[in-house]
Amino acid sequence: MSTSTELAPGTNLAALRKAHGLSQAQLARQANVSLSLLSKIEVGDRTLTPAVAAALGKPLGLSMAEVLGAAAVQPDDEQKLSALRSAIRDYDLPAARAVEEDRMAAALAAVAAHRDAAQVDRLLAVLPRLLRDATTYAHHANTAQSWMALAEVYSTVYWLAARHRWMDLAELAVTRQRWAAEQKADPLGQAIAARDRAGAYLNGGDFEGGLTVVDRAVAAAQRSLSGQQRAFAVGMLNLRGMTLAGRLTDKKEGQREAERHIASAGAAAEWFRTDWNRHSMIFGPQNTTTHVLATRLDLGRPHEALAVAEDLDAALEGLPPTRVAPSRMNLARAQLDVGDRDGALASLGAAWAAAPQMARIHPMAREVFRVLTSLHRRSNPELLRLSKLAGIPL
Numbered sequence: 001m002s003t004s005t006e007l008a009p010g011t012n013l014a015a016l017r018k019a020h021g022l023s024q025a026q027l028a029r030q031a032n033v034s035l036s037l038l039s040k041i042e043v044g045d046r047t048l049t050p051a052v053a054a055a056l057g058k059p060l061g062l063s064m065a066e067v068l069g070a071a072a073v074q075p076d077d078e079q080k081l082s083a084l085r086s087a088i089r090d091y092d093l094p095a096a097r098a099v100e101e102d103r104m105a106a107a108l109a110a111v112a113a114h115r116d117a118a119q120v121d122r123l124l125a126v127l128p129r130l131l132r133d134a135t136t137y138a139h140h141a142n143t144a145q146s147w148m149a150l151a152e153v154y155s156t157v158y159w160l161a162a163r164h165r166w167m168d169l170a171e172l173a174v175t176r177q178r179w180a181a182e183q184k185a186d187p188l189g190q191a192i193a194a195r196d197r198a199g200a201y202l203n204g205g206d207f208e209g210g211l212t213v214v215d216r217a218v219a220a221a222q223r224s225l226s227g228q229q230r231a232f233a234v235g236m237l238n239l240r241g242m243t244l245a246g247r248l249t250d251k252k253e254g255q256r257e258a259e260r261h262i263a264s265a266g267a268a269a270e271w272f273r274t275d276w277n278r279h280s281m282i283f284g285p286q287n288t289t290t291h292v293l294a295t296r297l298d299l300g301r302p303h304e305a306l307a308v309a310e311d312l313d314a315a316l317e318g319l320p321p322t323r324v325a326p327s328r329m330n331l332a333r334a335q336l337d338v339g340d341r342d343g344a345l346a347s348l349g350a351a352w353a354a355a356p357q358m359a360r361i362h363p364m365a366r367e368v369f370r371v372l373t374s375l376h377r378r379s380n381p382e383l384l385r386l387s388k389l390a391g392i393p394l
Helices: 011-018 024-031 033-045 050-060 066-069 076-091 101-116 119-142 142-166 167-183 187-204 207-222 227-245 250-269 285-299 302-316 321-337 343-353 356-361 363-375 381-388
Strands: 275-278 281-283
Touching: 011 033, 011 050, 011 066, 011 363, 024 033, 024 050, 024 207, 033 363, 050 285, 050 321, 050 343, 066 187, 066 343, 076 119, 076 167, 101 119, 101 250, 101 321, 119 356, 142 187, 142 356, 142 381, 167 187, 227 250, 227 275, 227 281, 227 285, 250 275, 281 285, 281 363, 285 302, 285 321, 285 356, 302 321, 321 356, 321 363, 343 356, 343 363, 343 381, 356 363, 356 381, 363 381
Parallel strands: none
Antiparallel strands: 275 281
């Protein structure tokens, strides 16, 4: 696991650079990043974006996730995390006594609800036991449904690990997820596993590799699925694809790739009047809008992102906090990029209100807050409130 930190990403970057004995000029030159931009990031005048974090990480020998900083493990959670790692190691060691289907279904529904609500603490508490039960259930039942249930649990383990930037755990989880989905060859499960695997590439900063995984998975889903299931799988994968494309270093190539995935996701979204939520994956016209907003922003087009966000309230209506909070964070970042500090602060507060546990560990929430505190000449009640919630002193 990467060294954990309570620092916001830009501050963490400065600490990493100094630890590697590099000046700002040296790191900027090696990463092919503007010295002015790097200086502004470190002093808190600009946000450290995922794409820039990936570029700066390469000469440091670090992944994007490591530059952004792994979320610290609370003392009370160390034992739970250890238990989760142990359950992953025992992937082929089911218990002797079978797990009943009704019990498994109820547990999966409860975990899906925790995930949708971004209740990080509850997930970490229940996942070790659930993973062992799902392992036993799959091995004893040996049906497509039981292996899909196990793959779904691994997907949630990946989600939890990726949110914290615990990338060794995330990459192990997606490997096990793919293995489970292949035991009885469930095409939708395989598409979801590929989407999560591409997410591991995303967090590692290997955007080109992630796009390759997405394109292969889209082709497989188009061959093996039909109707709305195919649209769901293809659309969900294209959401991941547009995110990866938006972070490519070559912005012209990124623009081309992003438009391709946006068009494909839009075509798939036409199959749905409202978004589907299947196996904690969400796809439809609303979630497509939230991803287009993020992609326009990652491409360095904040005004276009704000144009997408004009109908953001409607797009977020009925979506779970796991989608609402990141969208509000992206809106805050876009507002900050165009100089609307008050709007950015209001949007960041809305992200915290939607999913406080997620905002507490999300690198962009912490980074936007860091820059807002740097740019505001004096503190205000909202900054003070968020400072306490984030654990970042003013």
